[in-house]
Amino acid sequence: MRSYFSKLFTGAWSLIVGLKVTIKAMFSPIVTCQYPREKLEVTPNYRGHIDLVKFADTGTHKCITCGSCMRECPSDCIVVDGEKREGVKGKALTVFTLNFTKCSLCGACVEVCPTKALDYSDEYELAGFARTDFHYDLLKRVEERE
Amino acid sequence: MVVAAVCGAVIVFGNALVMGYAERKLAGHIMLRPGPMEVGPHGLYQLVIDGLKLMGKQLVIPKNADKPLFMLAPLLAFAPVFVPLLVIPFSDKIQGFDLDVGLLLILAFASINVLAILIGGWSSNNKYSLFGAIRSVAQNVAYEIPMLLSLLAIIFMTNSFSLKEIAAAQSPVWFVIIQPLAFLIYIVAMVAETNRAPFDLPEAESELTAGFHTEYSGMSFSLFVLGEYANMFIVCSVATVFFLGGDSGIPLPYFEYSGIIWFLMKVYALMFFLVWIRWTYPRTRFDQLMNFCWKYLIPFSLVNLLITVVMVKLL
Amino acid sequence: MSMNVEVLEDDKHHRYVLNMGPQHPSTHGVLRVLLELEGEYAMNLLPVLGYGHRCHEKIAEFKPAKSFMPNTARMDYLGALIYNHGFAQLLERACGIEVPERVEYIRVITSELNRIQSHLLWYGAYLLDLGAFTPIMYAFDDREHILDILEDVTGSRLTYCYFRVGGVSKDIDDKFVTSTRAFVKRLRGRFPMYEDLVNGNVILQNRLIDIGELTPQTCARYGVTGPLLRGTGVAYDIRRAEPYSIYSKFDFEIPTETKGDCMASFLVRFRELEQSLRIIEQALDSLPEGPIMAAKVPKKLKIPAGDYNSSVEAPRGELSYYLVSDGSDVPYRLKVRTPSYSNLSIVPEVCQGMLISDVVSAMGSLDLVIPEIDR
Numbered sequence: 001m002r003s004y005f006s007k008l009f010t011g012a013w014s015l016i017v018g019l020k021v022t023i024k025a026m027f028s029p030i031v032t033c034q035y036p037r038e039k040l041e042v043t044p045n046y047r048g049h050i051d052l053v054k055f056a057d058t059g060t061h062k063c064i065t066c067g068s069c070m071r072e073c074p075s076d077c078i079v080v081d082g083e084k085r086e087g088v089k090g091k092a093l094t095v096f097t098l099n100f101t102k103c104s105l106c107g108a109c110v111e112v113c114p115t116k117a118l119d120y121s122d123e124y125e126l127a128g129f130a131r132t133d134f135h136y137d138l139l140k141r142v143e144e145r146e
Numbered sequence: 147m148v149v150a151a152v153c154g155a156v157i158v159f160g161n162a163l164v165m166g167y168a169e170r171k172l173a174g175h176i177m178l179r180p181g182p183m184e185v186g187p188h189g190l191y192q193l194v195i196d197g198l199k200l201m202g203k204q205l206v207i208p209k210n211a212d213k214p215l216f217m218l219a220p221l222l223a224f225a226p227v228f229v230p231l232l233v234i235p236f237s238d239k240i241q242g243f244d245l246d247v248g249l250l251l252i253l254a255f256a257s258i259n260v261l262a263i264l265i266g267g268w269s270s271n272n273k274y275s276l277f278g279a280i281r282s283v284a285q286n287v288a289y290e291i292p293m294l295l296s297l298l299a300i301i302f303m304t305n306s307f308s309l310k311e312i313a314a315a316q317s318p319v320w321f322v323i324i325q326p327l328a329f330l331i332y333i334v335a336m337v338a339e340t341n342r343a344p345f346d347l348p349e350a351e352s353e354l355t356a357g358f359h360t361e362y363s364g365m366s367f368s369l370f371v372l373g374e375y376a377n378m379f380i381v382c383s384v385a386t387v388f389f390l391g392g393d394s395g396i397p398l399p400y401f402e403y404s405g406i407i408w409f410l411m412k413v414y415a416l417m418f419f420l421v422w423i424r425w426t427y428p429r430t431r432f433d434q435l436m437n438f439c440w441k442y443l444i445p446f447s448l449v450n451l452l453i454t455v456v457m458v459k460l461l
Numbered sequence: 462m463s464m465n466v467e468v469l470e471d472d473k474h475h476r477y478v479l480n481m482g483p484q485h486p487s488t489h490g491v492l493r494v495l496l497e498l499e500g501e502y503a504m505n506l507l508p509v510l511g512y513g514h515r516c517h518e519k520i521a522e523f524k525p526a527k528s529f530m531p532n533t534a535r536m537d538y539l540g541a542l543i544y545n546h547g548f549a550q551l552l553e554r555a556c557g558i559e560v561p562e563r564v565e566y567i568r569v570i571t572s573e574l575n576r577i578q579s580h581l582l583w584y585g586a587y588l589l590d591l592g593a594f595t596p597i598m599y600a601f602d603d604r605e606h607i608l609d610i611l612e613d614v615t616g617s618r619l620t621y622c623y624f625r626v627g628g629v630s631k632d633i634d635d636k637f638v639t640s641t642r643a644f645v646k647r648l649r650g651r652f653p654m655y656e657d658l659v660n661g662n663v664i665l666q667n668r669l670i671d672i673g674e675l676t677p678q679t680c681a682r683y684g685v686t687g688p689l690l691r692g693t694g695v696a697y698d699i700r701r702a703e704p705y706s707i708y709s710k711f712d713f714e715i716p717t718e719t720k721g722d723c724m725a726s727f728l729v730r731f732r733e734l735e736q737s738l739r740i741i742e743q744a745l746d747s748l749p750e751g752p753i754m755a756a757k758v759p760k761k762l763k764i765p766a767g768d769y770n771s772s773v774e775a776p777r778g779e780l781s782y783y784l785v786s787d788g789s790d791v792p793y794r795l796k797v798r799t800p801s802y803s804n805l806s807i808v809p810e811v812c813q814g815m816l817i818s819d820v821v822s823a824m825g826s827l828d829l830v831i832p833e834i835d836r
Contacts, residue, residue: 008442011663015427021658022176022426022595031602032179043609045631047616074528104531106622107630112760120616177598273479277501277817343592344664427664431594431818432501434667 048121049100050109052142061142062115064093069109069118077102078109093139100126100134154231162375164414166193169421175426184282190426203364211361212269219266220369226258227376234383235310237393237405249297252384253290256339259377260286263341264349266370267358273422281432282348284399285338286438289345293335295447296328299454300388309384313392320391327450329389331443333419336381338435340374343424347432382416383409390416475499479817483512488829494808494824501816506809513835518615521795526784527553527626527762529795534620536797537833539579540776543572545624550705551782552626553755555764563751564628565707570641570744571611571623573737577648578607579776580730580737587727587825588659591668592799596659603651605642610637627755638745645738651734660731666724673811673823675721682699683810684803687778688733689827691717692725699774710747711740711835717733723826730828761792776821777801 023079052061052079065082071134110118127132152313167190174181182189183440207216230252232242245251260283267279301307304315320436322329338345348358359370386392390412430438476499483491487549491512497505517536521529533548534541546568548709553560581604585597608618615623623630659665680690690697696715700708716732718725764786778800785794804827812820 007663014661014663017657018426018659018662019422022422025178025595025599026172026175028178030175030178030180031605033179034183043613045613045616072528074524074531095573104535104622105617105620106528106531107616108528111630145662168819177595178602180600273477346592425595426658427593427662428588428668429818430664431668431816433816 042122042124044122046120046122046124047105047107048123049103049126049136050098050118050138051121052096052117052138053119054142054145061093061117061139063093063096063113063117064115065093066114068112068114072108072112074106074108075102075104096138098136098138100136101131150232151228154228154242157231157379158159158227158372158376161379162372163193163197165375165378165417166196166371168414168418169424172418172421173425176422179233182322184250185273197368200364200368203270205366206270206361208361209264211271215265215269216361217366219262219269220246220263220366220373223259223373224266224369224376225373226255227380230255230380231376233309234380235313235387235392238310238314240406241310244308244310247307249301249307249384252309252380256377256380257286257290259373262373263358266362267348270358270361273359275358278360282358285341285345285347285432285435288436289335289338289443289444292331292439292443292447293339295332295444295451296325296335297384297388299325299447299451301330302451302458309387309392313387316391316394320389320394322389325389325450325454327446328454329385331447331450332385332389333416334443336385337420337423338439339380340377340420342378342420344430345435346424346429347435361441377409378417378420379413382413382420385416467682473591476504486590489825489829490830490834490835492805492831496817496820498817503812503815505818506812506820508805508808510805510835515832516795517834517836518795521792523791524762525762525790526786526792526795527790529792530624531620531622532647534622535832536799536836537775537777537780537801537830538620539582539830540575540780541566541619541621542568542575542615542623543773543775544780545621546572547771547773547775547780547782548705549624549626549767550773551784552762552764554771555767555784555786556626556762558627558755558758560628560755561751561753562707562749564753564755566744566748567629567633567753568624569706569708569711570633570741570748571614571621573740573744574607574611574641575621575762576776577734577737578604578611580734581607583730583776583828584655584659587828588665590821590825591665593665594617594658596655599651599654599658603648606640606647610640610644612639613640617832625754625758627758630751632753633791638748641741641745648734648738654657655731660728668822669724669727669826670722670817671720672723672815672819673826675807675811679811683807685778685807687775687800687804687828688726688729689778689804689807690710691715691729693721694719699772699779703772705773708740711743713737713739713743723822726826749828761790763788764792775800777830777833778804799836801829801831801834805829805834 052063054060055062063080065080067080070078070080079095079097079099080093081095082093085092107120110120126134170192171181171189180188182192185192185195219396233245233248233251235241235244241426263286264279267275267277267282270276293314300312300321304312306312341348359367362370386409393409476497479496479498481494481496483493485492493509493512495505495507496503497507497508515535517532520532530545530548533544537544549568552558581600585600588596611621612618614631614637615621616631617623675685675689675693676697677690677693677753679685680693680695683779686697696717698715699705701715713736716736718728764784766786766788769786770781770783772779774780779798780800781798783796783798784792787793808824808827812823815823
């Protein structure tokens with residue numbers, strides 16, 4: 001008999017305590033951000049898709065077309081090709097495409113590049129209507145970037 | 147009479163608009179987020195647009211569903227809410243009908259909701275809906291008893307079923323102070339009758355994927371929702387009339403119908419409480435719900451009734 | 462008192478089959494459970510797996526072993542760093558690579574943050590199954606802080622590919638240390654709120670106590686590990702039983718309960734949050750300086766022929782990798798023993814004769830992540 005009443009009172013008290021927590025939360029400031037009207041600052045270390053880095057001293061990329069990134073990639077999404085041009089030591093880069101639909105953002109390509117020519121971009125608002133929207137031509141992107 | 151019916155319709159739809167918006171905003175703030183913000187300033191027009199959207203949706207009827215019953219269920223959930231609104235005294239001058247047996251009318255029409263849920267769940271030809279319907283029948287039938295017993299205590303004190311007389315009989319002191327136990331029992335039974343959390347097993351989202359209204363879309367679904375909000379309004383109004391003094395309060399100067407403002411404030415305070423507990427507690431298990439009714443609510447309400455009868459006889 | 466109902470002999474014709482299909486709000490992921498119901502009692506339960514099978518173990522046979530690292534994160538997206546850790550450890554043991562001490566500390570700190578994040582998500586989602594809509598928001602609010610901290614270091618929010626064979630890919634800085642300390646303080650201050658709102662709530666206690674009682678013998682038969690096993694009283698945690706990395710240097714308790722029901726595993730997981738916070742604090746206090754990559758890691762990692770094993774304590778139980786190598790850099794066979802697979806297998810026995818609401822409660826307390834069952 002006593003447990004009947006004690007269960008009732010402890011149960012009722014626990015319910016009231018729970019109500020106090022929610023009413024306190026109701027008057028607390030909100031913690032969400034009204035995207036897309038307000039945007040949060042993304043950390044510069046965010047791992048977006050890779051991009052060729054435009055170096056200030058040469059004004060262009062430093063890729064030497066060694067193909068290490070293509071070999072290291074576990075998902076086979078990078079295609080690097082170059083051709084031999086006269087007067088230029090080594091190969092000149094002609095094709096550098098990334099198939100972002102297969103990329104698993106592992107970072108192996110960035111880490112293995114001998115000239116540190118690749119880095120992550122910070123684009124996160126990626127949406128498209130076709131898969132080809134995510135086949136990036138990184139050479140064109142580095143040339144068009146200011 | 148026609149005026150009363152039109153006012154009833156205005157109340158039902160207006161209440162759904164206000165309550166729907168308030169529920170979503172309050173739920174948002176409890177969860178530390180703002181709720182609807184896009185449509186209109188701070189999301190004020192959200193419910194209007196939602197209503198238009200639901201009206202424009204295609205009414206999908208499952209292949210093997212019992213078609214006449216399937217279409218009948220939302221109407222049965224929605225139509226009976228107009229009649230109880232006629233007998234509720236919004237103020238001492240505003241009332242559709244002053245019926246001698248006002249309370250019985252309200253309780254009778256509230257029970258039709260059970261039939262609507264059962265028909266909806268059965269005719270959907272869906273095992274999940276059937277579950278929701280069966281649970282709802284047992285739950286509603288069981289919780290009508292403490293509801294009635296706690297109100298009976300008040301009726302013994304005032305000797306009348308008419309809502310207007312009960313509201314008027316609370317002039318010196320509200321009945322919530324004299325009968326706090328009946329008030330608590332009525333609040334719990336009220337939550338269970340309207341199928342709101344923590345007793346919302348008929349439409350338990352995470353177990354039954356929307357329970358009895360799984361198969362309904364568009365206008366049929368919105369009729370269920372309108373019926374639910376109107377039901378909430380009705381049971382909260384009954385609680386206000388019986389326990390919180392109806393329309394009594396400090397009379398505002400130069401305004402003859404000031405009683406209605408106090409009445410609505412009290413009703414919406416109770417509705418706020420209903421929204422508050424919905425977003426705080428988890429769901430009870432079905433047999434625990436029934437145990438709670440039979441083992442806790444009914445004995446306490448019977449004891450309360452006995453004490454009331456003895457006190458009324460002595461005083 | 463247990464709610465399980467006895468099976469009657471000639472009652473089969475009253476039963477009907479309800480399909481808690483691959484799309485259901487409370488089977489976390491694409492799990493399908495065929496319930497043979499009698500009224501509301503689940504008499505026979507049959508989990509149907511395979512809806513999320515992505516052939517990870519077969520993929521491992523085609524790629525060089527160290528390229529498999531992103532796949533480990535996809536198997537259990539909630540405990541990604543711990544899966545990374547297990548795999549990195551496996552290859553380091555196989556090739557005999559010694560990692561620097563700073564690397565071990567970084568791995569432990571980030572793994573424990575990952576464990577806290579996984580438990581917080583489980584907490585919120587479990588309560589969402591039971592019908593409480595707000596605790597998930599509070600848990601996710603806390604979880605966002607962890608995700609921001611880890612995003613700053615690893616670059617991703619959920620499926621991390623941060624550990625490498627021989628080290629980690631990026632060093633942690635002072636900002637990480639200060640924000641982690643601030644987070645530890647913040648989460649400790651939130652525990653009373655969770656106790657008030659959730660753990661003490663009478664409705665929740667009625668839903669969890671005495672449901673799905675496990676015994677240590679049942680756990681041993683099915684190979685159940687993790688918080689479920691610790692809820693039955695067996696204090697088995699790989700971080701203590703077979704210490705890996707530098708867990709032997711830290712002072713932390715292994716929370717256990719005795720009853721073995723849903724409430725027991727619930728409380729064990731909740732208390733593990735505090736223990737993980739203790740480990741993080743101790744690791745931050747004694748973080749050494751040093752390199753973040755081992756000295757000589759060959760680019761083409763040839764694994765000597767033989768069998769290798771590595772076990773770690775994932776948030777759900779014991780995670781083991783078993784590698785069979787034939788001497789090249791591509792493994793011959795990689796087997797991943799995931800904890801949720803064994804945890805799920807108790808469902809037909811333990812949940813027999815329960816009400817549907819109890820089946821939902823019991824399955825939620827198992828903390829299943831279906832992608833790691835199907836791999």
